[in-house]
Amino acid sequence: MSRGRRPVSVKRGLLASVAVIVVAMAAQAHAQAPAKPGPDGLAPGQLYMEADLVIRDDKNKITTARGEAEVRYEGRTLRADELVYDETKGVVTAKGNVQIINEDGSVEYADELTLDDQMKAGVATGFAARMAPSIKLAAATAVKRSDRINELNRAIYTPCEICAKDGSPKTPTWSIKADKVVQDRDRQLVYYRNAVIRVFGAPVLYLPLFWHPDPQAVRKSGFLTPNIGISNRRGLSYEQPYLQVLSPSSDITLSPQINTKVNPFFNGRYRKRFYSGAVDARFGYTYDNDFDGKGNGFGDATSRSYVLASGQFAIDDKWDWGFTAERTSDKLLFDKYEVGDVYSARGPYLADDRRLISQLYATRQDQRSYFSAAAFSIQGLRPDDNDRTFPIVGPLIEARWEPESNIMGGRLRLLGSAVALTRDQSPTGAPPLHLPGLDSRRVTGEADWRATFTAPVGIRVSPFLNVRGDAYSIDDLNGVKGTSKTLSRGLLVAGADITWPFVRRFSESTAILEPIVQVAASPSAKQVVVGTNATTGAPIYLNEDSVAFEFDETNLFRANKFPGYDLYEDGLRVNAGGRASVFWDDGRRASLLIGRSFRNESNDVFSTQSGLRQKSSDWIVAADAQPIKGLSFFARTRLDSDDFTVQRAEAGANLSMKRANGYFRYLRDRANANGTKVENLDLGGDLYLTEHWGVTAYGNRDLVQDAWVIRDMGITYRDDCTRVDIIYRREDTVVGRLGPTESLAIRLTLATLGGPLYAN
Structure with missing residues (x-):
């Protein structure tokens, strides 16, 4: 020895x-x-x-x-x-x-x-363990049968903090105490025998046998956090999601919703990843009759369902293709059963709010070129929507190519576009006249050149030239089946952007004053006329892609202010304005833009409410600021060119601080694209009164109707391992047959037990 x-x-x-x-x-x-x-x-x-x-x-x-x-x-x-x-x-x-x-x-x-x-493998006394994410285990004795299986006797499990900030012991928000706990890493499960779930140290639930996924597992089958609520429409509602892992690359979530006033509703979600992409499909189904805002049924019972699916795949390093499939059997299905996250982007083409879009697309992109081909259709869920008036779009082709070298000192871009629209019924007429819908096809080729030159004194001049050719084929003009026309047109715009920024440096900030002028000229454009107004005799122009056009600071300095192809701005015009900005070294900022457009003659292609029809346009004013860290404001308005009355105004603020976050949005439009007045207020936020307790609120008010659309008020508790939300909601609007309603929802999120806040 x-x-x-x-x-x-x-x-x-x-x-x-x-x-x-x-x-x-x-x-x-x-x-x-x-x-x-x-x-x-x-x-x-x-x-x-x-x-x-x-x-x-x-x-x-x-x-x-x-x-x-x-x-x-x-x-x-x-x-x-x-x-x-x-x-x-x-x-x-x-x-x-x-x-x-x-x-x-x-x-x-x-x-x-x-x-x-x-x-x-081994045996331990006085055992404890700390695992990611913040998991704590403790036991009187532990048997480590292998590096994959642990057995704990007289054990306690919690993901919550067990020590206060000063190091003293702290009772966890929730924990599970059991006679025996087995952690099986091969099966990715944690089993409990004679388990007692404790909240703030008090026992609230006893389970002779209980298990949940191993917190260190990437994915594991099991129950997710339930959704509990009560409302006038469905009564008491309980929805229990269950996640089933089908393979390392796929899973399905099944979420039956049980209601006391109406039949159960079944939600589901299937996800699968492939070597080249992924599929995500949501679906729902029930068999029931229709019901109103108070849960009173009427009509015949029938199948009611929805699907919200998408997929995207890479063909190679340049080509992608994908799809979305969005449809429902009932316009009010999502409102009745409170299906969330419906109107979100699942593909490159977006529909308006309360409308679904199904699309198929393929794209190719590299550093110098872009190509896309797509087709899509729309389902409207607004009360006055008629799906027969929505066009089926397909194909829709867009292409762009840029040569590697400059042309005449500037960037040249070649563009192409083509689209075909097929409409079953014309949207004109009140009540609807059920006339055949207008069908159109368009092919466009375009060349766009732009350069930038800076003079020694700081003046920057950016000349541009755009040449475009369109070819149209149109059927069923004026709602008359069989009438058709074809036409072609050439379009040209040339001009220059001129700016002269002045920069002044102060001790702790930088100020920039920048006058901006854009001069553009185009020969008279050949607009596409598809009919005449029966009352005034004025021409009706084809306008499939600029319906929601608004004149504001985003397009003030565009040579052609229309975002689409059908309508075109022509004539001689000058867009002028000035921008002033201040940037502080500590991150604060503020800016103001004022401008308007002038033209040599009025242009009736613009609508009367656009602010661009006369020789002198309405005034555009836009401002934004961040006076302190975490707080920002913005405002934009369009003022009448003669009397400075407010034609359209939008303002908002965002707040993001340690214990508070929120926003507000205000919109006022004297006449939107449909000619109706709009004025509403949208606001919401969270405020934590203490480290753990907070209140939340959301509201949307229609100031024209002088009524709240939706009001949410809630109480929130959160800590390192738990979040509880109790939300009261009142909807005052009438959507179809659904009248005003009240509901109360409870959302519980527990770390490591299937909650979305912490789940793997």
């Missing part, structure tokens, strides 16, 4: 020569070729031991390490006050402040621990 003592200050230098022990594991591998060392410098099968004192009993093959003892093997590190390694039995015994640090970063603690020589 030999003894060795080394000073702590030099022990790591000495260990390289005297304390690296290649034990039985190395003997088993001595005949094999040398393996590449791992991150810890040890080859597979090697064991590294160090301590203040190492005692070696050669006769009995026992090695004892005392004082800051440490063993590293196969990526694991074992630390203790004393380690005893018996080579004959292949057992490591650790005593006092025992720690095992695993490869994944999790740490296990014990008062005393006995392990096999590979540190994969």
